[in-house]
Amino acid sequence: MTKIATTLERSDSTSNSLGPVKKPKRVGRWILFAVMMVVAVIMLYPFWVMIVTSLKSEAQFLAGSGFSWLSWSRLTSVIPIGQEVLSSTIVCSASIFVIVLVGLPAGFAFSKLRFRMSTVIFLLIVSAMMVPLQAILMTEFVNITRLHLTGGYLGAILVYASLGTPFSVFLFTTYFRGVPDELVEAGIVDGLGYFGALWRLVVPIAVPAIATVTVLQFIQIWDDLLVGLFFIQNTSQRPITVGLAVLAAGRTTSIPELMAGSIISALPAMVVYLGFQRYLVKGLTMGIDR
Amino acid sequence: MADITFEGVTKIFADNIRAVDDLSLHVADGEFMVLVGPSGCGKTTALRMLAGLEDITSGSLSIGGTVVNNVLPKDRDVAMVFQNYALYPHMTVAQNMGFALKIRGYSKSEIAKKVSEAAAILHLSEYLERRPRALSGGQRQRVAMGRAIVRSPQAFLMDEPLSNLDAQLRVEMRLEIARIQRLLGVATVYVTHDQIEAMTMGDRVAVMRGGKLQQCDTPQDLYDHPHNEFVAGFMGSPPMNLLRARLDATNGPSIEFGTQRVAIPTSYSSSHTLPSGDGPGVIFGIRPEDVQVVEAGDHAGTLTTKVERREALGAEILVHLSLVNAAGTSTLVVDDDGAVVTRPTTMVAKMGPRSGVAVGDHLRVRFNPDRFHFFDAAGGDSLRKS
Incomplete structure (x- = not known):
């Protein structure tokens, strides 16, 4: 008992002696915590509303109380939700595949190879990141129409890939600049060519960069409405965002059904984000500590 | 295994930077050749061309009698050890060591056998399944060596492989690399800026400066007979004292340091081309260990000096001395960039650890008469007849 009492006394005296120094820090942390809580509530509240609303029938929603699975069960009959999720998945996966496939060798070339005008070409490609989709939508539409690719997935995939590639080139170039040249040179002396060095030595250690490109592009493409609306004109191949827009633009709109569809639409992006987030921070902060 | 020949090899980078200038050098089969020089002297560029x-701007580079100017790195059959080891981080030690063999299509059993043999030589057998990040600096260095030796290449190329290690480990690895090279008998080109590494490891040492080869010799010949003031001032720790002085022939040939003078033994007249005439300038060189402090007695042929600084190294004391009444004399020093610069006249002498010498003391010193070096005051070349 005596020992415990002594220890407590000591800890008290320690905390007292450090009190004036620690206090502002602790107060600052509480303020920060409170601000973060408010931000979290603001961010999560729409999700909460979405979930609660989806669990009501139309009548319950208008009445403001009650619980029902009706909107979820009706959803599949209102829009082909399964097909739309599949379409979104196909467009997203194929676009990201092209973006990564083009970005990796381009980033490798800009960071590791010496060739004329490389800086100028790099800046030209990267500057394309600043052009908003809306600015080139009509010209892209004309081009894709002339190629007769507006019916199915291919036109949308090409547009998404061309919009996402500048970012991936920028990100991979930055990442590969942090990879020691000697690693590539060791591979070349060991018997690899440049492509071999890229695929067998550099890509395996570029997982954070690949994950970052994948997550950011997935969220962007999955959530996009405009390209799907313009370039996928075959209704049986339209993506989930277009499906929801159709649902919302109907003569009568069922809010609970729309919310149920929105949850289905938001879930994949959330899953991808949460699954890759540990790489995301590393991928986005690379180069800062150099 | 093969020999290596540089014939007038030149490398000019963009902006007309001449990194290597007309390099001609032959590395015999099984020889350990060290390229040494200050930063930017072209030694690493020479190795990278090899x-x-x-790319080689001009000249010819051959390995085993075959000109390889336009041969791809993978077809040159050379193995390289890099300064930062360049181990593949996503592979285990065994995979790192066997990677080159895998690319070349060796069977799994052959790769395992060769990796195991190399690991035994390098004492790495118990680390084969570890990844590089789980190894110490010395172990990583061994893996880099292992990656090179499993291939049984025609030549080993090593680019400052010990510079990332601490001092003690560096000494150990120095001996280890030399042992492995002797064991395998493969021609090796080793680049370093550390002249102690160069002296202790190389069969021959090639000293470079500003892209040009200054001298290529055995370590002892390089130390005893430097071809110019740069080599004299670069090799040795501490380096040779280089004093700008005048020759005087009034009372027999002597070197004049202000009002003090030292007689030149007559043997130097035949072994060296000493300038004649009235008081010509010359660079006089003497190694620190050849500056002897005269305790008492005969003061003939001695110089009066003042102790400016002392550095106790445990086994010996380095004493920085200034010559008394030595107006008109200056010292030449090779700086970090390899430039020969003039400093006020001080020289370094090695003394025993128990010498009670203190800063400000006046000492009488004598130069070992058998170990004088003379260099041209204008060009810096040795005046020794070849």
Whole structure:
């Protein structure tokens, strides 16, 4: 008992002696915590509303109380939700595949190879990141129409890939600049060519960069409405965002059904984000500590 | 295994930077050749040209009698050890060591056998399944060596492989690399800026400066008979004292340091081309260990000096001395960039650890008469007849 009492006394005296120094820090942390809580509530509240609303029938929603699975069960009959999720998945996966496939060798070339005008070409490609989709939508539409690719997935995939590639080139170039040249040179002396060095030595250690490109592009493409609306004109191949827009633009709109569809639409992006987030921070902060 | 020949090899980078200038050098089969010099002297560029990582602007480079100027790195059959080891981080030690063999299509059993043999030589057998990040600096260095030796290449190229290690480990690895090279008998080109590494490891040492080869000799010949003031001032720790002085022939040939003078033994007249005439300038060189402090007695042929600084190294004391009444004399020093610069006249002498010498003391010193060096005051070349 005596020992415990002594220890407590000591800890008290320690905390007292450090009190004036620690206090502002602790107060600052509480303020920060409170601000973060408010931000979290603001961010999560729409999700909460979405979930609660989806669990009501139309009548319950208008009445403001009650619980029902009706909107979820009706959803599949209102829009082909399964097909739309599949379409979104196909467009997203194929676009990201092209973006990564083009970005990796381009980033490798800009960071590791010496060739004329490389800086100028790099800046030209990267500057394309600043052009908003809306600015080139009509010209892209004309081009894709002339190629007769507006019916199915291919036109949308090409547009998404061309919009996402500048970012991936920028990100991979930055990442590969942090990879020691000697690693590539060791591979070349060991018997690899440049492509071999890229695929067998550099890509395996570029997982954070690949994950970052994948997550950011997935969220962007999955959530996009405009390209799907313009370039996928075959209704049986339209993506989930277009499906929801159709649902919302109907003569009568069922809010609970729309919310149920929105949850289905938001879930994949959330899953991808949460699954890759540990790489995301590393991928986005690379180069800062150099 | 093969020999290596540089014939007038030149490398000019963009902006007309001449990194290597007309390099001609022959590395015999099984020889350990060290390229040494200050930063930017072209030694690493020469090695990279040999590996095929840099194009050759002009000249010819051959390995085993075959000109390899236009041969791809993978077809040159050379193995390289890099300064930062360049181990593949996503592979285990065994995979790192066997990677080159895998690319070349060796069977799994052959790769395992060769990796195991190399690991035994390098004492790495128990680390084969570890990844590089789980190894110490010395172990990583061994893996880099292992990656090179499993291939049984025609030549080993090593680019400052010990510079990332601490001092003690560096000494150990120095001996280890030399042992392995002797064991395998493969021609090796080793680049370093550390002249102690160069002296202790190389069969021959090639000293470079500003892209040009200054001298290529055995370590002892390089130390005893430097071809110019740069080599004299670069090799040795501490380096040779280089004093700008005048020759005087009034009372027999002597070197004049202000009002003090030292007689030149007559043997130097035949072994060296000493300038004649009235008081010509010359660079006089003497190694620190050849500056002897005269305790008492005969003061003939001695110089009066003042102790400016002392550095106790445990086994010996380095004493920085200034010559008394030595107006008109100056010292030449090779700086970090390899430039020969003039400093006020001080020289370094090695003394025993128990010498009670203190800063400000006046000492009488004598130069070992058998170990004088003379260099041209204008060009810096040795005046020794070849």
